[in-house]
Amino acid sequence: MKDTRRGAETLELASESLLAINKYGFQGKFKIWCLQFMLIPKLLWPLLVDDICSTTVEAIEAKINKYKRKWLAVPPGLSDVAMHCAKSGAMRKE
Template identity: 75%
Template sequence: MLIPKLLWPLLVYDICCSAVELIESKINKFTRKLLGVPSGLSDVAMHCRKAKLKLPMKSILEEYKCGKARLVTMLEESDEQVIKTVKQSIKTGRKWKVAEAIDEAKECLRLKEVIGQTQTDRKRLGSSSVKWWSKTAGKEKRDMIIDEVRQREDFRRIQKAVQQPQLGQWTNWDSAIQRSLTWKDIWQIRPLESASLSDPCMISFSQMQIWYAGERRMILHARYVMAYKLQNMS
């Protein structure tokens, strides 16, 4: 319910992209606490649609960019001649410009049409239908632009994941099957912290240092785990 309430003000008012990033970082902070995951968990793990474990969460920044792109394309392709002739002034800051993003999306769609239909997975050629840019019009073109903006955002997340030595290991798991979790599945899973408290031998000290670096409470718990193991060994 939070995202629909935020999208309308972000769409109507001139809010820069940096402010939306701050809003998303604040939301991600409380989402990590809700799920019981470490604070160092990247936003790629929560929002990437091509990750091996797909979570049912939406990115405020991605929805903001798609909303601005949808607004511009609707104004450009309006049936009213007055709206078409009026020069649009949608301000999104200096970090990301909606006009440049739409132009890049259109160029990518034209390039895909020149390249033709390709196959990237184990499906046979011709098993999936493809929409071409030159053969669509109206709402279909707007949807193609929005999908391209989403794909570019997902590609940016994958680039970020590749640069992460620990959290980006899933990019090398070629044989792993992608799994999607629903909110019902998430509520049934015990958080990592409660699992470690119930069984101190479950998590090693090195893992606690990597996952909970900078959190004094969890470091103290890691020391308790080591003391518990040493006591059992003696």
């Protein structure tokens, strides 16, 4: 199987899985848990084994980030650094 085809299949798997997680009646934090412990490990294998181009990986990352922002109800102007950095002002505990 060609790696370009595997890239398209992986992108389709990510899209379908994100839609399925989104349809569940869970709160956002539980959807993030499903993403972190169920979907991402499922996506890692083809990304590690096959030579998938970086544009496809970036497209998958963009879809994941879109849903994460929706599920966590963060403002659209919040940067990715603020979402993922433990030392950012948004994550500090007072």
